[in-house]
Amino acid sequence: MADDDYGSRPRPRRKTFLIVALAVAGLAGVLAVLYLTGARGASTQSLGPKNYSTHVECQVNSTGSQGTVTISGTITGNATRYAVTVEVLDAASRQRIGLQTFDVRGTKAFAGTTPAQAPIGPAGIECKIVKVA
Incomplete structure (x- = not known):
């Protein structure tokens, strides 16, 4: 019965889903912090400090x-x-x-x-x- 294609469906992998969700939330947080601090990418010119x-x-x-x-x-x-x-x-x-x-x-x-x-x-x-x- 181990190779039975008609058996019950496998259980969803809750750990994998949780890890992916946390990674996406963390990435969104990092991007939000970068946006708020002004580091918006290479296309934006930074003035830098004035001497x-x-x-x-x-x-x-x-x-x-x-x-x-x-x-x-x-x-x-x-x-x-x-x-x-x-x-x-x-x-x-x-x-x-x-x-x-x-x-x-x-x-x-x-x-x-x-x-x-x-x-x-x-x-x-x-x-x-x-x-x-």
Whole structure:
């Protein structure tokens, strides 16, 4: 009866099905993580990190409790476009009195004015670049 073609059907292989299902789920998870992290394949161009060097200067012009800050700076590096965010602080209290983002394309210089949002103390102001993208 061992070679009987008319006997009962063999039992399904549950272990094989479970292993295949887990492998497919794992592959889907890996692909989802790669998609979310930006590694979408060889056809997508990656920008990579930007190398740059910056310099920024600020000058304040105030009358009473109001004022403006003139910001000027330069950025050099390997990219053709930068978004440079400059923060202006009161030097004594370290309180933010101004913030401005510059879109730098082609040229390496950026400049502009921003209103001072608090009275400026006798110690003056301090400027720093807080973000480059």
